[in-house]
Amino acid sequence: MTHIPVSVIVAAGGTPDDFHACLQSLRPTLGVRDEVVCVLPPDRPDLRAELRGETWLRVLEPAAGSGVAERWTAGVDATRHPVVVLVDGDVILSAHWLDPVLEPFHDPAVVATGPSCQHTFGPQQVQLPDEAMTSPAAFKTHARQWRQEHRDEFTDVDRLGPVCVAIRRDALAIAGGPTTDLPWDALAAQGRITIAHAALVAHVASPACGLRTDLADAPDAPLLSASLIVKDEADVLGPSLDAIRDLVDEIVVYDTGSTDDTVAIARAHGARVVEGFWNDHFGDARNRSLEHCRGRWVLWIDADEVFTGDRRTVREAVERADGRAFLALIENREGHEGGGGSSAIYYPRLFRRAQARLYGRLHEQVLDRITGQGFMGPHLPELVLDHSGYTRLRRVVKSKTERNLRLAQLAVDDVNGMTAVGNLARSQISSGHVEEAIATSRRGLAEAKERSHRVLFLKILADAYLALGRIPEAAGVIEDLRAIATNPATVGEHEVKLRFVEGDYERALEIIDELPESGVNDLLYGVGRDRFAGLRIDALSRLDRHTEAAFHLRETLRKGQVPVPVARMAQILGAAGGSLAEVAELLPRSGVRGLLFGIAEAPPEAADELLEALWRRYPGEPTVLTVAARVGRLVPLIRAMEWSARLRQHGFPERCTLLALSGDARRTPRERTLAAAIALEMFHDEAALPLLGEALAAVPDEQSAPVLEEMRILAPRVSDSIELADA
Structure with missing residues (x-):
């Protein structure tokens, strides 16, 4: 294939051997009308020596202190062709790499293209087998096969990496010229950016890479x-x-x-x-x-x-x-x-x-x-x-569940990487699309080449099957995981869940005891006995070992952890002769925040009991009041009155639980009416007036007299006003 003429700008970098290998791989790939400019970084005479006798290129030496952006700019200014190719000087270029990279430019809507690249930031990045990187010759052999497998494959993306890219000169000028990372947002606004998958570049990632010279800290930077x-x-x-x-x-x-x-x-x-x-x-x-x-x-x-x-x-x-x-x-x-x-x-x-x-x-x-x-x-x-x-x-x-699922799907569309596919499968589980998660994980497992990705998909599959109660399939996946995991805890954490779902609580407890006290699994997630404190407590309770369950619950609370839901805590402590009020005493202040985040989801009676205990221990604590404001609309009227008084006393009248209750359609017209009347009676809050009118209108005729009688007791002045208005 004959490609359009281009200007190639090489940012010299890496070791002398790296730089030499780059130039040797570049020269045979050029067309007769292509031009090459090599921009040297400051203070690299060793790289200058590699350019002796290389008459097929021009050498530029910008002023000392020039950064990558300035060196790219110098190269662009010194060349003339409509398409410029920016190349990091420590990469090896495969044969015929320029042809697929330049092919998309026949479409005037394309503003930039890049090859597949080993070691680059962005969607161009590909993983190559170790044997392909043992020598330039091994890489070129692998690249030939790669080119055949990915012929005519192009993918639109929103950006490319900084290692090797081709860009239209006029689009780059409109974008403001080269920057260290290149102005991808401004380029994407002008047209398409693509990856030419058949072209392959290997980055040897030398510590002395020319593109790294801008990565220093400012001398006066804070720590x-x-x-x-x-x-x-x-x-x-x-x-x-x-x-x-x-x-x-x-x-x-x-x-x-x-x-x-x-x-x-x-x-x-x-x-x-x-x-x-x-x-x-x-x-x-x-x-x-x-x-x-x-x-x-x-x-x-x-x-x-x-x-x-x-x-x-x-x-x-x-x-x-x-x-x-x-x-x-x-x-x-x-x-x-x-x-x-x-x-x-x-x-x-x-x-x-x-x-x-x-x-x-x-x-x-x-x-x-x-x-x-x-x-x-x-x-x-x-x-x-x-x-x-x-x-x-x-x-x-x-709204994290829906958002994450949407972003996970977009990420897979951005770049078909195994990590993105894994994130999609996890998001599908958390959003309740478990069957879809199984299909996604099976697909990922079929395509995964790295052991870590296979571990990831097997773990997701195990959790998905357990979530559906498909125990035999979960057990089979766990055995597959056992065959490739390097850390027993990677398997153990799923076995605990499997035995628990099966109802084999004794075996679940045994496996928890076999786990290390702390450590990480194959994917760097923390594992250890403490991670299963909730399952241990729940298993002991289901075995009617109530004293042990309560003991472990109290010990875990003392560590600042909340291992089981509030309603479950009430059952476990109650079965052992305790109460929820203990939680407020046992849990250190550092653990209260985590408890409060979820208290509002507990049954109202349990939530109210625990909030009352927390209030006694931490009187005036704003976070307790914040949660109480959410719970207060659901509790009995007398408790809503108490929380309302506390909220107003501490400067939160807008969160009044009586007003919230009176406007809550889940409460009966009687409860709403009395709540609004009490708020008006006790606190003279005129915001209660329209709520009172709406609630009264909803009271059935046969209940009007009893409701007014209760109002005479709880809010006598409001009751008198209503009776006078009716007279």
């Missing part, structure tokens, strides 16, 4: 920034910001369109707020937040997460660090009613800002901003984040 993206997080943002105020040097909050008090709360807590936008892409939003961070290191934290570790130890570890990331322990509260279990995952939430960016529409990952390789690092035990976002109440409040 640590916190980065958050938020939308309508007024109910949780304050405690999150309070917890990190003394840990970080600055807090950057990127708001994606809040309609509540989120922005005001962030500013009141000293955050620098960027009022941005939302494009259905978590990775993009986080990167926009990172652009406003100045710290050498960044802590990525969510509004529904609270830092519970040791501030001084974390800062000291960052100041001494030679690496580029630390793993945080993220404690996920799950289930419902503030309980129902928890999970944990170790994840790189603390990382060097200049070297990283976030990738992925959903469940985004921290990647090297050039090579696209995942960030890893040592676990920092003092870096712990308490995450409440996966409690059922938070999912409902934030």
